[in-house]
Amino acid sequence: MLYQELQPVDTFTIKLSHPFSDYDRQLLTLFYQPLIGPDAMSLFMSLWADAEREIEGEFNHYHLMNLLTMPLGKVFEARISLEAIGLLRTYCKQVDQDRSFCYELLPPMDAKSFFDDPLLSTFLFSKIGEQAYRSLRARFLIDNLMDEQYKEISRTFLDVYKPIRYGASEGLEEGGQMAGRNEPTGIPFANSDFDFNLFRAGLSEQMVPKSSLASVSQELIEKLAFLYSLSPLDMQKVVMMALDGNNMQIPEDRLRKAAVDYYKINISQNVPTVEKIFKKAEPEIPKELKSREDELLFYLENTSPREMLRHLNGKEPFPVDLQLAERLINTHGLSVGVVNVLLQYMILRNDGKITNNFAERIASHWSNKKVSTAKVAMELSRTEHDQYMKWLNEGKKKPAGRKPIREEKVPEWFYKKDDTEQKKPAKEADPAIDEQRRQLMEKLDAMRNGVK
Numbered sequence: 001m002l003y004q005e006l007q008p009v010d011t012f013t014i015k016l017s018h019p020f021s022d023y024d025r026q027l028l029t030l031f032y033q034p035l036i037g038p039d040a041m042s043l044f045m046s047l048w049a050d051a052e053r054e055i056e057g058e059f060n061h062y063h064l065m066n067l068l069t070m071p072l073g074k075v076f077e078a079r080i081s082l083e084a085i086g087l088l089r090t091y092c093k094q095v096d097q098d099r100s101f102c103y104e105l106l107p108p109m110d111a112k113s114f115f116d117d118p119l120l121s122t123f124l125f126s127k128i129g130e131q132a133y134r135s136l137r138a139r140f141l142i143d144n145l146m147d148e149q150y151k152e153i154s155r156t157f158l159d160v161y162k163p164i165r166y167g168a169s170e171g172l173e174e175g176g177q178m179a180g181r182n183e184p185t186g187i188p189f190a191n192s193d194f195d196f197n198l199f200r201a202g203l204s205e206q207m208v209p210k211s212s213l214a215s216v217s218q219e220l221i222e223k224l225a226f227l228y229s230l231s232p233l234d235m236q237k238v239v240m241m242a243l244d245g246n247n248m249q250i251p252e253d254r255l256r257k258a259a260v261d262y263y264k265i266n267i268s269q270n271v272p273t274v275e276k277i278f279k280k281a282e283p284e285i286p287k288e289l290k291s292r293e294d295e296l297l298f299y300l301e302n303t304s305p306r307e308m309l310r311h312l313n314g315k316e317p318f319p320v321d322l323q324l325a326e327r328l329i330n331t332h333g334l335s336v337g338v339v340n341v342l343l344q345y346m347i348l349r350n351d352g353k354i355t356n357n358f359a360e361r362i363a364s365h366w367s368n369k370k371v372s373t374a375k376v377a378m379e380l381s382r383t384e385h386d387q388y389m390k391w392l393n394e395g396k397k398k399p400a401g402r403k404p405i406r407e408e409k410v411p412e413w414f415y416k417k418d419d420t421e422q423k424k425p426a427k428e429a430d431p432a433i434d435e436q437r438r439q440l441m442e443k444l445d446a447m448r449n450g451v452k
Contacts (some may be wrong), residue, residue, distance in 0.1 A: 004336070006076050007329070008061045012101040016051035020107060027108040030136060032085060034127040035120070040081040042068055044088070047103055058100075072326075079103075111140035118256050119223050126271050194225050199232035208239060209248055216250045224256065227272055228263040238262050300344075300374040301337035308340045312347060321354050332363045337374030342366070345381050 033041045046067055050059070064075050082088035089104040108114075115121050115137060125133045196218070203213070216239075225235050242250050242258035263272070300308065305325035309317035321343075328339045342362055346354055371377050 006061065006072060006079075007099075008065060008072055009333075010099045010101060011058050011060050012103055013056065013058050014047050014051040015102055015104040016048070019052065020048065020105075024107050027111065027114070028087075031111075031114050031120075031124060032087065032108055035123055036078075036081045036085055036087075039068075039070065039074055040078040040085075043075065043078040044082055044105070047088075047105055051105060115140075116252070117223075118220070118259070119227055122227055122272060194222050194235075195232045196221075199235055202233060202236045203239065208243060212243060212248050212250050213239070216252060216255055220252060220255065224259040228259050229267065229272070230259065230262070234262065234266075297337070297374050297378075300340040301335075303340065304336065305339055305343060309343065309347075312344060313352075320356075324354065324356055324359060328359070328363045332360070332367045334363055334367060335372055335374075338366060338371055338377045339363075341374050341377040341381065 028041070028044065043064070046064065050057070061072065061075060064070075065072060068075065068078075070078070079088065079090065083090055087106050087108065089106060091102040091104070093100050093102075109117070109120070114124075124136075128136070199221075200213070221235060221239075224230065224238070225232075230238065238255065238258045239250060241262065242255040244251060244254065303311075306317060306322055309321060309325075325339050325343065328334050328342070329336065334342075342359060343354065346359060346362075366377060366380065369380065371380060
């Protein structure tokens with residue numbers, strides 16, 4: 001549901017509390033770019049450049065689409081990639097129909113922190129391979145150039161400066177909060193599926209004291225369990241392998257090595273990989289909807305045009321139809337529900353065909369009338385049906401002396417003006433259209449009952 005997440009007319013500002021350094025650029029290019037890909041990297045660098053303007057400005061997302069030569073969907077995917085890797089925080093403000101974002105750019109983790117993070121280091125290893133990984137790691141190792149005979153003789157602050165006391169001063173403490181450097185905090189991670197109660201229950205005090213568990217971070221345990229697909233019972237064995245018997249502590253480097261060894265012995269010799277996903281839960285149909293038309297309206301308002309066309313036709317829609325839907329939303333400013341009504345109406349009454357010129361003519365008409373909901377679009381289709389048919393016929397070239405071969409079809413909702421009104425007689429139904437409609441209503445029932 002991209003249209004609910006982001007639209008080209010949405011505005012944004014950029015927050016950069018301090019300038020990034022050349023070292024940050026190296027880290028972004030060498031460490032992060034293989035993980036997030038060129039699109040997300042281009043978005044970060046573009047936001048970075050805009051943030052360093054002398055005068056802070058507000059942009060809309062058409063600016064990013066033109067600057068990056070990307071469609072809106074690619075811009076959104078690049079944005080969430082930056083969020084997931086810990087390089088961007090996104091804040092949203094909604095005022096009536098206007099929505100604005102604030103993008104806060106975060107610095108990359110330094111080399112040591114990056115390689116100490118099991119998720120990021122393993123992810124990078126799987127992307128660039130062992131040889132390149134070891135070469136990159138060696139590049140950032142501390143090179144001790146000092147001969148052992150050298151002894152540091154640097155002065156401290158107190159060796160050089162001393163305080164001078166004057167009379168009482170005023171105005172030194174003026175209040176307010178000063179902006180400082182945003183230290184990188186790593187990737188936002190929360191593995192809520194890991195059962196710590198089960199994990200701790202299997203570790204006796206005699207074998208692994210509580211003080212030993214306290215020496216290792218809970219987040220590291222969660223990350224290792226996620227990365228190597230380890231259950232709480234598996235992590236118990238990993239912790240016992242990593243326990244240092246001399247001081248009864250669990251050093252983080254030993255825990256990481258134990259997780260790798262356990263993974264290779266019991267699961268796979270191949271390096272684990274991280275797959276990029278983004279899932280948005282389908283909206284559930286509220287129980288309080290009173291009629292089948294209410295359910296259909298809810299479905300049309302909360303389903304993307306791609307999904308609606310897939311449900312209606314039983315197959316993946318053509319790119320040209322999806323481009324039309326995107327143009328109707330972004331150019332004409334129609335809502336998702338209104339576009340779904342228009343597409344469904346056109347398919348069912350035009351022999352399954354979607355005609356761009358005709359669709360845009362109706363869209364322009366609805367945009368001028370400020371049609372904003374699927375319900376209003378349905379009613380307008382009923383009342384102005386004759387006019388729409390006239391427009392359609394104007395766009396067709398009919399051979400002289402020939403009659404139309406088949407009658408036009410209209411959606412089921414076309415004749416349902418009100419549940420209390422007497423229903424108008426429907427024209428002869430096409431069995432194929434009836435079957436499509438029946439399948440669509442079955443899907444609505446399945447969504448209502450929670451069936452996937």
